[in-house]
Amino acid sequence: MSAPVPNPGILDIHAYVGGEAHAPGASRLIRLASNEGALGPSPKAIAAYTAVAGQMHRYPDGGSKALRAGLGRRFGLDAERIVCGNGSDDVLQLLTRAYAGVGDEVLHTVHGFAIYPISARFAGATPVAAPERDLKTDVDALLARVTPRTRVIFIANPNNPTGSYLNKDELRRLHAGLPENVLLVIDAAYAEYVDAPDYTDGADLVDEFSNVVMTRTFSKIFALGGLRLGWAYCPAAVADVLNRVRGPFNVASSAQAAGLAALEDVEFLERSRRHNTQVRGWFVEQVRALGLVVHPSVANFVLISFAEQAGERADAEGARQLLKSRGILVRQVGSYGLPHCLRVTIGLEDEMRAVVDGLADWVNGK
DSSP, rough: OOOOOOOTGGOOOOOOOOOOOOOOOOOOSSSSSSOOOTSSSHHHHHHHHTTTGGGGOOOOOOOOOHHHHHHHHHHHOOOOOOOOSSHHHHHHHHHHHHHHOTTTTEEEETTOOTHHHHHHHHHOOOOEEEOOHHHEHHHHHHTTTOOOEEEEEEEEESSSSTTOOOOHHHHHHHHHOOTSSSEEEEOTGGGGGGGOOOOOHHHHHHHOOSEEEEEEEEESTTTTTGGOOOOOOOOOOHHHHHHHOOTOOOOOOOHHHHHHHHHHOOOHHHHHHHHHHHHHHHHHHHHTTEEEEEEEEOOSSEEEEOOOTTEEEHHHHHHHHHHHHTTEEEEGGGGGOOTTEEEEEOOOOHHHHHHHHHHHHHHHOO
């Protein structure tokens, strides 16, 4: 007897593998592999989460109305065009399946977020990777790969795992070169960390055009990754489509309550942002002083290159294993085509000092 056969393309998917969370034998665990918020969640978010525990037998608000209103107030957006999801990955997959299918192409950059090609294959579409220039999205390379089959383009801005970004003029130039029937999805998961004056999260483009969507998450600066909460800001027609295909109760009550409280704790958000900027700057200086290459980043992580060290081919995996032996978990990015690099989340000050000490010992051969 034959077994059930999955749809074409499913078995071509390489399952997403997240950052490590365990280091057997370590007396202390320092988790810097998943870009989680260094300071943890807002105390107000924790209190809101706890307050709804007694109502877990009730279905949540299927439309996340209060949360959408809070997002609208916080970011100056039309709440009617916000769609919430079970993490931003949920929203990204819904967009792909709603607008691309068999025979279509989904375009992304070669070092873009791994969910993009996974989403494309799940929808039956073909993922197409455009090369980057100096680990940055290359607008011309993307436009050169747009074909009549292109339906969706994903741009992570800032990009994970490289930390680079497109400025507002470059993003507009990309959009201007696209056909009107191609959906440009701007994944702005790390937008709250960016302080560059020429950056835009893409909301202005959503308000101006009918083929742009911006997605965001509560998993990074708001530190609610364990609750799985994301959202999209869309043209009205796209929001209507997503609301037709999303799950009827796709965001838990606890996530909605904690997310709304986190949005309203502006002081905690600013403290998290300041911490990231200050500690990231210090960490980059320390690692570069060791002779390692640290690529510019505007997010809450940095990408360290081990391609050359003291004139010899370096071993990024060796450095990772040394750190792991000390309970320090960082992200291997070979699956992103960067086997010579490690991505390190910006954590607490003492955690980053431990990373610097470990890398110093690795460089010195200890």
